[in-house]
Amino acid sequence: QKEVEQDPGPLSVPEGAIVSLNCTYSNSAFQYFMWYRQYSRKGPELLMYTYSSGNKEDGRFTAQVDKSSKYISLFIRDSQPSDSATYLCAMNSGGYQKVTFGTGTKLQVIP
Amino acid sequence: NAGVTQTPKFRILKIGQSMTLQCTQDMNHNYMYWYRQDPGMGLKLIYYSVGAGITDKGEVPNGYNVSRSTTEDFPLRLELAAPSQTSVYFCASSPRKGALETQYFGPGTRLLVL
Helix, strand or coil, X not given: CCCEEECCCCEXXXXXXXXXXXXXXXXXXXXXXXXXXXXXXXXXEEEEXXXXXXXXXXXXXXXXEEXXXXXXXXXXXXXXXXXXXXXXXXXXXXXCCCCEECCCEEEEEEC | CCCEEEECCEEEECCCXXXXXXXXXXXXXXXXXXXXXXXXXXXXXXXXXXXXXXXXXXXXXXXXXXXXXXXXXXXXXXXXXXXXXXXXXXXXXXXXCCCCCCCEXXXXXXXXXX
16 A cells, blocks of 8 residues: 555646545654645646644645545635646655655646 | 756666766755656655765665765766666755755656667
């Protein structure tokens, strides 16, 4: 079993839709949860991070962590064509441990 | 402020050839990383460094070597290229403030080994 599982997609939605991207994980020691966005032929860039359980909102983006279910989500409201990218979840247990990345979900927002 | 830069952007190698992938960051970050990204496989850590003169292996170090003589530079060396090393290579750096890891990635080097 992989430490972090992420549906590869592709996920195709119309402009303006609410998008839900998800990851599950198996390591209960993970405490820091991150979402990276990667445009085609570019390096990943950090979008959001959360610590432990709960929600965090930043503009149209909301990150949610449910540690009891070992499940994290990224919601994108009012999706735009410019949101078309691959979204990678990432997590670590803190204490200077390495970051574990998901395989990424490819999102396409159709105008 | 250029962030993390990588050269070359693309390279074709023949089996058995060697090359060095260059990585430079201008953010004075102590932590630097090399990843490879294969389709459907996510980012795999090859090597990392916590400061000049200190390097350590990641998940998939075989066939690669690194050095870190300065804070800014972290080159990755492939000695005997194999088709299995065909991938996209990303360098990243991190200020590592506390336990939260915010990594800044370069644009990547696409390598094809034939």
